[in-house]
Amino acid sequence: LADDQAEDVRSLLAGLSATGQAEILEQVAEPERDKLVAILKKDLDPETLIELDEEILEDVLDQLDSKDIAAAARELETDDAAAIIEELPEQERQEVLAELPAAERAEIESALAYPEGTAGRLMQRSLVKIPDGWTVGEVIDHCREATDLPDDVYDIFVVDPEGRLRGSVPLGRMLRTKRPVPIADIVDPDIPSVPASADQVEVAHLFRDKNLVSCPVVDVRGRLEGVIMVDDVVDVIDEEAEEDILRMGGVGIDDMHAPPVRTARLRAVWLTVNLATAILASLVIGQFEGAIEKIVALAVLMPIVASMGGNAGTQTVTVAVRALATGQLTAANALRFIAKEAAVGGLNGMIFALLMGAAVVGWYGDWRLGAVIAAAMICNLIAAALAGTLIPLSLQKFGVDPAVSSTVFLTTVTDVIGFLAFLGLATVFLL
Amino acid sequence: LADDQAEDVRSLLAGLSATGQAEILEQVAEPERDKLVAILKKDLDPETLIELDEEILEDVLDQLDSKDIAAAARELETDDAAAIIEELPEQERQEVLAELPAAERAEIESALAYPEGTAGRLMQRSLVKIPDGWTVGEVIDHCREATDLPDDVYDIFVVDPEGRLRGSVPLGRMLRTKRPVPIADIVDPDIPSVPASADQVEVAHLFRDKNLVSCPVVDVRGRLEGVIMVDDVVDVIDEEAEEDILRMGGVGIDDMHAPPVRTARLRAVWLTVNLATAILASLVIGQFEGAIEKIVALAVLMPIVASMGGNAGTQTVTVAVRALATGQLTAANALRFIAKEAAVGGLNGMIFALLMGAAVVGWYGDWRLGAVIAAAMICNLIAAALAGTLIPLSLQKFGVDPAVSSTVFLTTVTDVIGFLAFLGLATVFLL
CATH class of the missing domain: 1.25.60.10 (MgtE N-terminal domain-like)
Structure with a gap:
């Protein structure tokens, strides 16, 4: 340079x-x-x-x-x-x-x-707006005379004398229709429209559900204000997906280009929450100092139980959060979803209980220690499945975004239950 | 029912x-x-x-x-x-x-x-294809005679006698132009097109980058085969975002509606990988059994160091994976990104080292234990920042999708370094 x-x-x-x-x-x-x-x-x-x-x-x-x-x-x-x-x-x-x-x-x-973030901000104002009494020929002549029309016009909007939206005509249909035909004969009266105050996320859902290319925006009295094009909506969808992913990872938007001190400060909030839950898990371990002093192997093995619970729970939370966001998980099928996840947790719990139990027997030559870790693994994977479904469902019910905070609650549960089940069972059966 | x-x-x-x-x-x-x-x-x-x-x-x-x-x-x-x-x-x-x-x-x-997943599968075949010698009037008459044209035509494609794509005319421009004007005068010759074999993800990127509403698809000889509409691309973008999120959570697509046994089997793959890394971390702890036997507090505190590293690293990985996926992170600015993340890791490392050190001094009344956990926290948060940037960058370089496997490698690093730094420093300074 x-x-x-x-x-x-x-x-x-x-x-x-x-x-x-x-x-x-x-x-x-x-x-x-x-x-x-x-x-x-x-x-x-x-x-x-x-x-x-x-x-x-x-x-x-x-x-x-x-x-x-x-x-x-x-x-x-x-x-x-x-x-x-x-x-x-x-x-x-x-x-x-x-x-x-x-x-x-x-x-x-x-x-x-x-x-x-509203439809009013997203819309563009240049559009073809015509009175409902015109013919196809008049519209074409009007378009030929207007010089400031953008190339990306896909629909022509028909309004009544008060400016209220009456319907639209796709340009392709206009082109196929003979000049003397009245616009009123080829207009689609039942087209979706959004109020200017609508949230852009709802607008994106509408575009997706109805496969729209453009959507008119109206004011409170139903008057045509502007039109939202699909390319602006693609940006909204991208932004939303981006935000979801970043939030689930515990970071904010525009993180990459922010100066280090600001990034550090923003992320510290999340790390503080994590510190609190990690200390909570430590307090649980602290209750079993006596057991650990006698059998040091407990300290060696306990992170495995907690970690497997955390991972299995994260899988469940990921599916639950997505299914809630896309509307696939509702009150109607929540019970079925919880039952399925519990079954998955139980199945994988048994598989990894067997694996881990056998590994511990081989490692330490102590079948009772193997049995304790196996039992703790099953407990924690079922707990992970239940927490992984119930936490996002409850957060959603209380109006909190489950994408942001589910994981931290989940790992609190799987750490606490993991350490408690393993060290508790060990205290009862091994000491 | x-x-x-x-x-x-x-x-x-x-x-x-x-x-x-x-x-x-x-x-x-x-x-x-x-x-x-x-x-x-x-x-x-x-x-x-x-x-x-x-x-x-x-x-x-x-x-x-x-x-x-x-x-x-x-x-x-x-x-x-x-x-x-x-x-x-x-x-x-x-x-x-x-x-x-x-x-x-x-x-x-x-x-x-x-x-x-290719452009050929995504495209529709019904489109308006006209020879390059026609006038606007001829095209309009042709459209009025054709009965099978869909409403959602937004562009008219111009081809040469061999059927090769020559350009396109937006319908809005056609409508504004007088009938005797030759199409050749108003055609856009430099329009983007994709081969039928193109990957749908690349097609989605093209739509996004150029704000396209439709894009012609050509065969190997440049002949017009069909057209991809933006609403199909919106579905692709949705699918990709969904896949990214699910993959980062260690689950596959269509997880929610699959029968429990299949879900359990698919997720078990990921849990097995996690088990292997958890056992690796345990082996590290196993090297310090002697230290833990003498100071049980080490077992109580060690998960905190590992957990904070894991969380801070996940924040970095999330940003890195997104920035790689959106092309914001490249070889050109990778060094700057790594330096920034290391600075953030160092800053937050110091803050949480102070916090945790003070808490431990208060809790156990042992300033040396507090100093050891503080030092381990700084080490692990810097390690987390480096691993959180270098792992996704390396995976991308070797052609592995960083979204899928970064987190598991990362937590391996933060667990191993977390336990090693804390228990190692304790062995050197406290025993």
Whole structure:
């Protein structure tokens, strides 16, 4: 990135797609990134900004002045422009908005009025809206005259004189129909629509369930406000899946690009919870110090019982959390699910009890120790199955996201039961 | 579900959407499900079959005869029909195909010729294909004459005399253009296309990166074979996210509806791997039996060090696996990522070392024991950060999916280092 290579770098980056530019900007470290942005400036594809992670986006926007940002915003769809302008500090936001033509400023401001994560924020405002009295020919002529229509129009929306949504006509059907036919004859009146205040996750579910490509957005009085396209929904689905995975691993969003101190602080919350549960398990072990003093093998073997319970329970929790998220697990089949998981836990409990029991007899030559670890293994794998189903079901019932907190409760149970069953049975039968 | 209520149940279910019917069929147990299918028969929405989980689909197909299945297949898109017919045993598959009209049979058979999970299987064959010499008016007239065009046409594809793809025209642009304009003037020649043999995951990435709504599929000679629509890609993205989550939890697909013995068998594989690593950790502890015999507190405290390492490492692995999957983590920024994670591990290591050291001094009144656990905690959290980054990066490099196996390698490292550091330091400084 020496100065004399600036021109080469510029032409190289300018030739890339928005996704390509975004990937490069995300992969270089801060000082080089700032340099790249400075070199790129006018050749920075506005779409690149949308593709950037939040942390990186803030950093790149810092390098651009209000004029550059306003120019980029003008080239983007309203929803995307709003998402970028929202990241700016209040004062710069006003400056950028002031640079925009009145019509675009009004559109972006009205998009910003809807909270992030709602249909109103996700929708675009450019669409083909026609009165219900027109014919196919009139619509085609109208489209030919309008110059500002985007290429990605797939449906034409029909509204009544008050602007309320009356239905839609897929473009393919329009094209197949003769000019004199009234639009009213080919309109689909029963199309799904969402209120502008709808949560984007619900919108994504609707697109998925009905295999939609676009979906109209209406205000409280049923008036057509905009349209959500499937490519925006794909981003929502990706984000949601990403969030689910990161949450289950005990980390937050945008973790990778955050500075180390912030990442450490955010993750420390989760580690503190884990510390508390680990201490709880230690307290259980502490009750059996006498037994461990007499038979040190107990200390050697006890982590195996706890670990197998934790793993088996994690399998159950993973299935339960997914099934709850996709609506496959409900009150109607919860009992059947719990019974199945208990059966699986019992089966695998017996298999690994036999394996582990035999290994311990071979290792220590003590069949009573083998029997104790076998019994503890069965107990803990059944406990893991029950905890792995009941914990997510209860969390869901109390309105807590089971994806985030199920695992920590689960391992508490499997550690406590694992140590308690093994050391308790050992105290009763071996001392 | 008494017999006299059959008619009520039938009309209730018949009124539901395909997704609704599928949800109900998935939630009732086998004997009732068979009854429901028998009651529903003709009112079973063909789309319902696509929405069902594989296990349930097989069960429902068992209840239907070849005529019913063939009737359903005729109403579905080729890709969906092929997916369902594939689930049938060979003999019934032939019977169903024999029931279909020759044209549809040929289409489904050619779809079945592509392996599951490829673009060829995902695509639909009905599309608007026109020679490159036509005008807009000729295309519109052609569309008005063709009767079998689906409503969900969004692009018109232009081919040369050999059938090779030359470009596409979005329907919106067609509609805006005057009739005498040659198609060649408004065609996009540089459109993305995929070979029929492409992996569906790559297809999904392409749709996401380029925000596509449809994408043409070509054969080895560049001839247009079909088109993939975004709604099929949404299903692929969902499936992939689902698979990632389930794999990271150590379970397979379709786990929820599989019979208990099969579920137990599949999960036992993962538990066996875990047993091996747990035994490895035990062997480490076994080396310090003498130390534990003298200071039982070591046995009480050692799981805390291992557990904190495991959790911190899981956080790092989760971020690394996601960043690898989304292409945010590459060879270019791997070193920076490792350095950051090590810094986070060191920071949190120090915080929890202080916390835990102080707790142990308070608990056992032994500052040397507190110092040992603090030092072990720092070691293990830094080890967790390094293992949490290096393991997924190495697995990816050797072509192994890091989502599946990273966690088990990681906990092996954090258990072994956790026990080794704590018990080893205790042996050196406390005995």
